[in-house]
Amino acid sequence: MNYIRNEYAELYIExxxxxxxxxxxxxxxxxxxxxxxxxxxxxxxxxSFPILCDIRQLxxxxxxxxxxxxxxxxxxxxxxxxxxxxxxxxxxxxxxIAVDRPLIPTAIFVSRADALKYLKAFVE
Amino acid sequence: MxxxxxxxxxxxxxxxxxxxxxxFAYRFKxxxxxxxxxxxxxxxxxxxxxxxxxxxxxxxxxxxxxADPYVFVVDSSFIITGINCxxxxxxxxxxxxxxxxxxxEVVTKESRIYVEQRLKIHFQDEHTFSPVRLIISFVPKTGNxxxxxxxxHFLKGPKGVYFFFRGLPIAERKEEISTTRKDQKRxxxxxxxxxxxxxxxxxxxxxxxxxxxxxxxPPLTLIARKFSLNTFKLKKGFKELYQTTIFKFHLNQxxxxxxHMIRETPMPLKIVAKNYGFxxxxxxxxxxxxxxxxxxxYYKKQRRLD
Numbered sequence: 542m543n544y545i546r547n548e549y550a551e552l553y554i555e556x557x558x559x560x561x562x563x564x565x566x567x568x569x570x571x572x573x574x575x576x577x578x579x580x581x582x583x584x585x586x587x588x589s590f591p592i593l594c595d596i597r598q599l600x601x602x603x604x605x606x607x608x609x610x611x612x613x614x615x616x617x618x619x620x621x622x623x624x625x626x627x628x629x630x631x632x633x634x635x636x637x638i639a640v641d642r643p644l645i646p647t648a649i650f651v652s653r654a655d656a657l658k659y660l661k662a663f664v665e
Numbered sequence: 666m667x668x669x670x671x672x673x674x675x676x677x678x679x680x681x682x683x684x685x686x687x688x689f690a691y692r693f694k695x696x697x698x699x700x701x702x703x704x705x706x707x708x709x710x711x712x713x714x715x716x717x718x719x720x721x722x723x724x725x726x727x728x729x730x731x732a733d734p735y736v737f738v739v740d741s742s743f744i745i746t747g748i749n750c751x752x753x754x755x756x757x758x759x760x761x762x763x764x765x766x767x768x769x770e771v772v773t774k775e776s777r778i779y780v781e782q783r784l785k786i787h788f789q790d791e792h793t794f795s796p797v798r799l800i801i802s803f804v805p806k807t808g809n810x811x812x813x814x815x816x817x818h819f820l821k822g823p824k825g826v827y828f829f830f831r832g833l834p835i836a837e838r839k840e841e842i843s844t845t846r847k848d849q850k851r852x853x854x855x856x857x858x859x860x861x862x863x864x865x866x867x868x869x870x871x872x873x874x875x876x877x878x879x880x881x882x883p884p885l886t887l888i889a890r891k892f893s894l895n896t897f898k899l900k901k902g903f904k905e906l907y908q909t910t911i912f913k914f915h916l917n918q919x920x921x922x923x924x925h926m927i928r929e930t931p932m933p934l935k936i937v938a939k940n941y942g943f944x945x946x947x948x949x950x951x952x953x954x955x956x957x958x959x960x961x962x963y964y965k966k967q968r969r970l971d
Contacts, residue, residue, distance in 0.1 A: 578929070579929050582929040582930050583929070585930075586930075586931070587930050587931060587932050612875065612918075612922075613922070613925050616922070616925065616926065616929075617930070632678060635678065635682075636678075636681070636682060636685070639682040639685075639686070640682055640685040640686055642872055642875075644875060644876060644878075
């Protein structure tokens with residue numbers, strides 16, 4: 542199994558990178574956060590990966606969801622590169638990084654190529 | 666939108682981040698009050714000030730059931746007429762000596778003026794239903810100033826009115842060395858800012874613990890030094906902010922992350938224990954059972970069944 546799609550996200554692993562794309566949905570609460578982290582860990586099978594996270598369609602997570610993602614969402618993640626083309630999502634993610642403080646190296650990019658370049662350093 | 670607007674928006678975002686981090690002393694620098702973005706910055710400064718008032722002490726917001734507070738009563742002339750032993754300990758003056766003393770002899774001059782003004786304004790209608798929240802700077806016998814927060818209630822009796830104070834100490838500081846140079850401006854000590862600085866450092870310790878769940882923590886003295894706190898302030902402040910001790914918090918977070926790993930991954934239990942800095946599996950298993958009532962293997966089996 543190298544691919545998972547649920548109602549919130551689509552994810553697959555390719556050449557040492559986990560590609561994670563948020564799908565559009567209405568409410569991003571703690572249940573959603575738990576589900577997407579659980580599915581990601583299921584896909585990873587104990588192996589850590591750098592993650593390219595496409596947040597172009599991201600819904601604003603609730604405070605509890607953000608706290609969960611910052612702590613438990615960091616499990617088995619070597620680094621996360623958030624990719625967005627919208628300023629609004631960029632600010633939202635800047636807030637997440639500055640305030641909720643994920644435990645792993647995290648950065649935001651407006652170019653997918655730059656995001657991948659950043660993650661290459663974490664690929665074994 | 667021009668470059669200057671982008672820069673101003675960046676500053677606005679920064680104050681939002683700082684407020685969310687609990688840094689209520691951070692301010693947006695207003696350069697042009699006619700500018701729309703800067704006006705929002707100005708409002709954010711006001712919000713920061715308001716929040717700072719509420720959160721100057723973590724227990725000061727809505728916390729009315731104080732454990733072991735100091736208590737004292739003054740009459741309408743601000744003469745101390747009743748105390749508890751906690752207050753006597755705090756001021757380091759015996760009970761008999763304190764009764765009958767003017768309040769002005771045990772608080773700083775600034776504090777006396779502030780308290781009198783606050784009480785005059787708050788209780789001008791002599792309503793007794795809501796207390797006033799205060800920060801008082803006491804001068805104990807040591808000469809150091811003791812910052813305390815608390816509530817003052819208005820009481821009416823047959824012999825007149827009384828003010829009933831109760832609260833807790835915030836921090837002790839050395840008395841500032843007075844200067845004889847008149848041209849040198851004294852920067853007034855702001856207990857709120859000092860306390861906020863401590864809170865920020867304690868929050869940094871909190872983040873430091875989360876960043877170090879994979880290993881044991883260094884001794885408290887080293888942590889305190891790393892974050893510019895003394896050990897007492899670190900222990901007490903952390904407990905007040907997070908309702909647990911540093912080492913309990915570290916242990917519980919490691920156990921919680923371990924449980925998460927056991928539930929969500931097929932990782933062997935010994936590896937989970939090692940990943941979260943437990944000396945060996947036996948130690949991990951015991952701590953885990955103490956916390957969750959069941960051995961790690963129980964959750965492992967549950968996962969397999971699911």
